[in-house]
Amino acid sequence: xxxxxxxxxxxxxxxxxxxxxxxxxxxxxxxxxxxxxxxxxxxxxxxxxxxxxxxxxxxxxxxxxxxxxxxxxxxxxxxxxxxxxxxxxxxxxxxxxxxxxxxxxxxxxxxxxxxxxxxxxxxxxxxxxxxxxxxxxxxxxxxxxxxxxxxxxxxxxxxxxxxxxxxxxxxxxxxxxxxxxxxxxxxxxxxxxxxxxxxxxxxxxxxxxxxxxxxxxxxxxxxxxxxxxxxxxxxxxxxxxxxxxxxxxxxxxxxxxxxxxxxxxxxxxxxxxxxxxxxxxxxxxxxxxxxxxxxxxxxxxxxxxxxxxxxxxxxxxxxxxxxxxxxxxxxxxxxxxxxxxxxxxxxxxxxxxxxxxxxxxxxxxxxxxxxxxxxxxxxxxxxxxxxxxxxxx
Numbered sequence: 001x002x003x004x005x006x007x008x009x010x011x012x013x014x015x016x017x018x019x020x021x022x023x024x025x026x027x028x029x030x031x032x033x034x035x036x037x038x039x040x041x042x043x044x045x046x047x048x049x050x051x052x053x054x055x056x057x058x059x060x061x062x063x064x065x066x067x068x069x070x071x072x073x074x075x076x077x078x079x080x081x082x083x084x085x086x087x088x089x090x091x092x093x094x095x096x097x098x099x100x101x102x103x104x105x106x107x108x109x110x111x112x113x114x115x116x117x118x119x120x121x122x123x124x125x126x127x128x129x130x131x132x133x134x135x136x137x138x139x140x141x142x143x144x145x146x147x148x149x150x151x152x153x154x155x156x157x158x159x160x161x162x163x164x165x166x167x168x169x170x171x172x173x174x175x176x177x178x179x180x181x182x183x184x185x186x187x188x189x190x191x192x193x194x195x196x197x198x199x200x201x202x203x204x205x206x207x208x209x210x211x212x213x214x215x216x217x218x219x220x221x222x223x224x225x226x227x228x229x230x231x232x233x234x235x236x237x238x239x240x241x242x243x244x245x246x247x248x249x250x251x252x253x254x255x256x257x258x259x260x261x262x263x264x265x266x267x268x269x270x271x272x273x274x275x276x277x278x279x280x281x282x283x284x285x286x287x288x289x290x291x292x293x294x295x296x297x298x299x300x301x302x303x304x305x306x307x308x309x310x311x312x313x314x315x316x317x318x319x320x321x322x323x324x325x326x327x328x329x330x331x332x333x334x335x336x337x338x339x340x341x342x343x344x345x346x347x348x349x350x351x352x353x354x355x356x357x358x359x360x361x362x363x364x365x366x367x368x369x370x371x372x373x374x375x376x377x378x379x380x381x382x383x384x385x386x387x388x389x390x391x392x393x
Contacts, residue, residue, distance in 0.1 A: 002225055004218065006232035007260040015214055016266050017222075023269040025330055025366075027214055027388055037388070038063055038105045038115055040124075040211025042194055044201045045103040045117060047095050055091045058114070061103055062205040065114035069095075069103065073118035077165075079136035100203040102194075121194075123187050124212075126223050126246070127172035127180050128156065130187040132195075134165030142170040142363050152180075159184050171224035214388055219246055221366050229253060233260050273332055280304075280324060284317035288328065294337035297325055301343060314343045315350045322354055326361035335367070335386030339379050355380070 007014040013034070017025035029037075048058035048066055055071040072085055074094045095101075107116040123130040137156050139149050152168050155177050160166060172180055190209070197208045212220065215237075219227065223246075231253045232238055238254040241247060261267040272278075278286050283304030289296045299321040301313065325340060345351050355373055358380070362369045365384075372381040 001229070002222065002227050003229040003231065004215065004227065005260050005264055005266065006215065006230065006234065006237055008232070008234040008237065009259065014261060014270070015218075016261070016270070017218065018264070018266070021265070023266055023331060024327070024364075025218075025333070025387070026270055026273060027333065028270075029214075029388075034213070036064075037108060037213075039108045039388075040105065041207060042102070042104045042121060042209040042211075043117075044198060044204065044206045044208060045101040046203055046205055047097055047099040047101055050091055050095060050097060052091065055087070057091060057095050059101060059103060059117050060205045061105075061115075061117060062207060063105075063109060063115055065109050067103065067105065067109075067115045067117035068113065069101075069117050069119075073106070073116075073120060074101075077120040077131065077134045079138070082136075098203070100201075102198050102208075121191075122167070123190055124217075124220065125169075125183040125187045126220055127169055127175055127183045128187070129167040129169065130184070130191060131165040131167065132191050133163060135163070136165045137168065138166075139168040140170040140172075143168070143173050145173075148173060155180055156184070161188070164188075171221070174224070215241070216244065216246070217387075218366075219244065219248075219250065223248070231255055231260065231264075233257050278324060278328065280317065280320045282316060282320050284321060286321050286324060286328075288332075288334075290334070294339055295334050297338065297340045299340065299342045311345065311347055311350070314345055315347070315354075318342045318345065318350075318354050319357060322357045323361055326358065326365065329362075329369075329384055330365045330367070333367075333387050335384050338382050338384060340382070341379055344378055358382070 001020055003018050005016045005018055011031035013029055015027045016023050043061040045059040045061040045067065048060055050057040057069050059067040059069050061067050071087065071089065071091045071094065074091070075085070078085060101119060102121070103117040103119055104121050105115045106118045109115040121132050137153055139152060143149055152172055156166050156168060159181055194209050227250055229251045230241055232241070233255055235254060238252060241252045257263055261270065276287055276289065279302065280286065283302050285300050285302035287298040299318060301317050304313065304317055321342070329338065342354065351374055355371065359371050362371065367387050368385040370383045375381055
């Protein structure tokens with residue numbers, strides 16, 4: 001059973017996704033952090049100073065800090081797997097100071113940097129992500145059946161107007177054509193409204209569309225996973241949830257209890273997320289260390305000595321560590337570059353099996369992940385996009 005627990009105490013909010021009593025995702029934030037979350041919002045922006053040396057510019061959009069736009073985010077969006085971006089173009093040819101610009105926040109600001117904004121707009125729906133002013137269609141890598149991929153691509157091509165592209169989400173895999181058509185129609189209407197507001201606006205920075213909050217996003221993302229119940233101790237949250245149009249048949253429950261985390265035995269599970277070391281059932285151990293540049297994960301045999309040869313022992317620890325690493329990345333919402341230092345394996349087949357297992361385990365993750373494989377230094381390299389870039393580090 002898949003359910004959400006939303007616990008509010010004063011201005012602190014904990015959102016926990018639970019499967020059969022086990023926490024699989026956790027997000028926590030203060031009221032101030034929730035107000036600061038701008039990712040996904042669409043604005044009327046105004047170009048400020050242009051920084052030629054960095055091929056970038058500042059953009060005023062109404063946030064506390066000015067946003068920052070790179071040349072590639074100001075140029076027409078292309079499919080970089082098939083076309084090459086012309087980075088030699090001078091940014092002054094693309095942007096002018098005081099220019100009115102339709103932008104979307106792609107990454108929230110932090111203590112050091114302003115938000116990263118882009119003219120590449122994406123509107124997420126249940127089954128597709130609509131991309132205006134593009135022509136390419138991509139499909140979630142998690143949909144592996146080639147026949148299904150071809151069918152879905154044809155449905156989108158036949159129902160998208162010219163000048164629109166899309167990302168077909170994993171949730172579309174087992175959905176009828178009619179439901180996908182409805183999703184496209186709803187998103188096109190949403191885009192038309194945004195475009196009209198932008199065309200009618202002055203060049204004064206202002207918000208045109210506000211992205212879904214964490215809970216609303218989870219309801220959309222989990223539409224194919226059969227989220228059954230949401231329990232909260234907040235009357236305000238309870239009212240908001242009941243007013244949502246996209247909640248479907250999800251049961252919404254209000255429990256007037258001070259701490260739902262304790263009641264559902266989640267507090268101890270959340271506290272373990274602070275641990276640097278995670279012990280595996282076999283006796284091995286993984287260590288997670290975050291830096292500004294990347295997250296390093298080290299795998300060690302720990303207390304496990306094994307009963308067969310060394311290579312078998314190492315493979316067993318690495319295999320169990322792989323499953324746990326996928327769980328930890330999701331539970332801690334670790335994003336960016338991730339380097340895993342597995343225990344060295346001499347057997348090439350074992351290394352291939354570990355990479356395959358990691359890719360399989362990450363399919364359950366809602367976040368976009370890319371496994372690059374083992375480097376020449378025998379380090380596993382992957383990237384993961386935060387679900388909530390301003391939360392959980």
